Amino acid sequence: MKKKLGLVVTAMLTAGTILAGCGNSDDGKSSGGDAKKDFKVAMVTDTGGVDDKSFNQSAWEGLTKFGKDNSLEEGKGYKYLQSTAQSDYKPNLNSLIRQKYDLVFGIGFLMGTDVETVAKQQPDAKLAIVDMVVKGDNVANITFSEHEGSFLVGLIAGMQTTSNKVGFVGGVNSELIKKFENGFKAGVKTANPDAEILVQYAEDFNKAEKGQQIANTFYEQGADIIYHAAGGTGMGVFTEAKNRKKNGEDVWVIGVDRDQHEEGMPENVTLTSMVKRVDQAVYEVSEQTAAGKFPGGKIVEFGLKQDGVGIAPTQENVKEDALKSVEDFKKKIIAGEVKVPKTDAEFEEFVKNLK
Amino acid sequence: MQNKNNKMKLLVPLVSVFFGLLIGGIIMLVSGYRPIEAYAALFEGMVGGPYYIGETVRQMSPLILSGLAVAFAFRTGLFNIGVEGQLLVGWLAAVYVGVFVDAPAIVHIPLAILAAGVAGALWGAVPGILKARFKVHEVITTIMMNYIALYSTNEIIRNYMLAPGERTENVKETASLASPFLQSITEYSTLHYGIIVALIAAVIMWFLLWRTTMGYELRAVGFNQHASQYAGINVSKNIVLSMAISGAFAGIAGSMEGLGTYQYMTINAAFTGVGFDGIAVALLGANSAIGVVLAAALFGGLKIGALNMQSIAGVPTELVGVVIALIIFFVACSYIVHWLMNRVSKGGKI
Incomplete structure (x- = not known):
């Protein structure tokens, strides 16, 4: 008995869907002309x-x-x-x-x-x-060439950090995000060889709460600038920074992909962004x-x-000398005088040559 | 009386689907979309041509298996919310065998599916043992096991099986369920042989439950643990067994993704959702094998059709999630109606 009823259900469902399917055909066949x-x-x-x-x-x-x-x-x-x-x-x-x-x-x-x-x-x-x-x-x-752009924001971070500690929040540990990380670290070390760089991956591009957690830890450990390459996860970094700024702490975020100035408002926590x-x-x-x-x-x-x-068009929070240095290095990178590292191995090499 | 009961069984899902779509349509109307156009696109995207049918059937296969997993445990009175985790470990096991073992296809494919089943069964058995031995509620443990599965599989892939693009290597050709033949007759959909595995599993579930002594015992435990114990049935053994078999179905659902749809496993940022959809499928399918297959067809079709709905009518795919939720809501509601009607008719008799 049960089986028969099941069959009726199938019949009705499929009939419904097939009939409905008949009514439509793809519209606009125009093939791409010249x-x-x-x-x-x-x-x-x-x-x-x-x-x-x-x-x-x-x-x-x-x-x-x-x-x-x-x-x-x-x-x-x-x-x-x-x-x-x-x-x-x-x-x-x-x-x-x-x-x-x-x-x-x-x-x-x-x-x-x-x-x-x-x-x-x-x-x-x-x-x-x-x-x-x-x-x-x-x-x-x-x-x-994300590493090149990240290098430039790394320079800014290295020059403008007051605690000598900056952070990097990555989305998912991968070849691509490593380019951001290593470019950034190279930039920081170039501008400020003594600076310490905290690095953590959220293993997710879409979890703002995770980004906020990591940002919280970084700021707690004394970092004052965090660069995120973490898509939606990075939104949490902004949230954390804004909360802290409200309480009078002097913290910054460096945005990624787009000019994320807006995301830092109204507390104005976006130092600059690496635009891709x-x-x-x-x-x-x-x-x-x-x-x-x-x-x-x-x-x-x-x-x-x-x-x-490159760096975002909104540059109100970046100091003059940092901007100048960015321009200098931009020319050097384009001319091939500075080769920005992409991988961990290239970064080690880069740091050795700095000294 | 019997007749009336059966009528209800048929009516409940049908009415639920109808109301789900109706209210979904109203929501569309309110949000400024055109529901008729949207549903036309939805149905076209479900079955409007070989390509769409292929995609719908492909989407069905893991849903059937995850639905069976939930339904099977439920027959023994257990809520297996851990299908998602069992699916992930099954997926990983299937891909592991698919990548690292060399064998002819006739051995390789069954071996990979078996590995998925065993992995899922072991993962499912853990909450089963905890429940049987220590009376730890399976809902809590299975949910926790989901997270353990998600992060462990990610870690294993990252450390031992990583290929460019956040995933493992492809499984060897001999382990693949993909079929150029099926793909070519469905205008290059991602249809694969997994549907056959899923349908066999449905038959196995029906046979196990209704044609074997083991199935009888499992169902008896589901009806009443104490009575079963009194009748000499080993309740603890049956709880573990039920969770293991349920987990095996879930694990095989994972192999559908690993050997069929994707041919690899990705580092999953979040749950796939297939395991949780299995709960909905089992609920709509009234925990019966045939019902699960039908409900999986409906939900699989809705999910695939949603893409077309977005593409043609501009309605966001999330809306289909709302419709599915509404359908489940009404199924759940009609359980109450069902129960009330039973009470009333019983009361009238005595």
Whole structure:
């Protein structure tokens, strides 16, 4: 008896879903012509979501700017899809390709394998991946020299710390975040060889409370400036700093990816930010592709030279001499006189040469 | 009377799904989205073509298994909230065997799935033993074990199996459940053979519970521990056994992700949610094997359809989470209705 009833339930459920499924078909078949008007571009966020105040948001700002500049319609000409789980990456990428988007961005290295697989299965699609290099002639690989930008904010931290102790909060211990860490440490040590640098990884990009906990420990141990490369987790660092500033402590945060001046308000705790112009990169690669020059199979590197990384435009809290030193080193790095370390081993080497 | 009961059993989930969707639609309306367009997109994203069907079925497989895990324990009167953790250790075990063992596919795949099952069973047995020996409530221990599983698996991956991209290497081809054939007939969805494993597991659960002495004892303990003990059933043994079997199902759910969908294991920043969804699946499926399969189909479809809903109608995927929560809410409510009606009709008789 029970079995029969079960069957009825299935029948009803499936009938309902199948019937409903009949009604719809994919709209707008317009294939990407040469004219820019027909160009359609979209991005898939990683699990941080489009409002992570960091990486994904920056990419979306770039895409929005591109859409507006080319008078595309949001939702039709340019759009984003959010992923709530890792298993959403592939369906989201596929979904956009099936809707005939001419260029699809995967934001973040977590999506690397998925972008690679989809690119292989859909050889006509054009994809781009940020922060990762994958195989495939139809994938543009966008990378940044985060260590160079982190070096510059490290200089500022080294010069402006009064306790001779600064902190670094990383998202997840990985090759990518190590670039931030080592660049930053190198900058601090260059400006202030005696400074002590506390380092901790939250092992999460999306847990503000964890960031706050670590920040609390660091400030407690006497650090006065914390640089975070931890996406949403970094929001907790701001919260902690703001609370302390309210109580009269002189603490600072260095933001990451975007100009995070706003996140430090109203207590004004953002010393500066290491900006990673994901927006710039997304914009540029979109423009190249729209012009028929899709950099498929290539690595597009955005460093100090290309203005892909650097310190934020809001510089009211940075001292004159620190800014000057930043300018000096910027020139030296671009000229190749200073080679900023990316890995732990390179950093050891770098510190040895300092002495 | 019997008839009426069965009617209720069918009505409860159907009415719940209906109300869940209805109220979800009202929420959309209030928040300024178009519910009809959204639901059309949702259903298209569930079954509107081979690609979507492939994705829905793929999403179903781990949900069936995690649902079975919860349902199985529940039949013995135990709340296994630890499916998530058992799933993670199962996932890791499957990937470990998949990466480090060399064997032909015919041995390799079953071996990897078996490893997942054993890992999950061991993980599930611990709260079982604690419950049987020391009367520690399984809800508390299983929740704690989830966190232990999450952070331990992450640490093991980080220290012993790390590959670029915060994950392990891919499992060897011989251990993979992925099928180019299934993928090609579903326009490159991520469909894999895992669904067969899941359906076999559903049959095994039904057989174990309803066709074996062991199943009879397990159910008896679920109905009334003291009566079972009086009847000569070893209650402690059955509690441990039930948790272990439940954990084995959960572990195999992990192997679906490890050998099928992903082919690797990532360092998970948070729980996958599949284990917790299993609770919802078991609840909607009334803890029966067939019910779990159907409920998994519905929830799997909703989750996949949600992506399309976002993509076509611009409704955030979170809304589907709300709809699922509403469905569960109504199922839970109808239990109360059910119970009340039973009381009333009993009262009338005596």
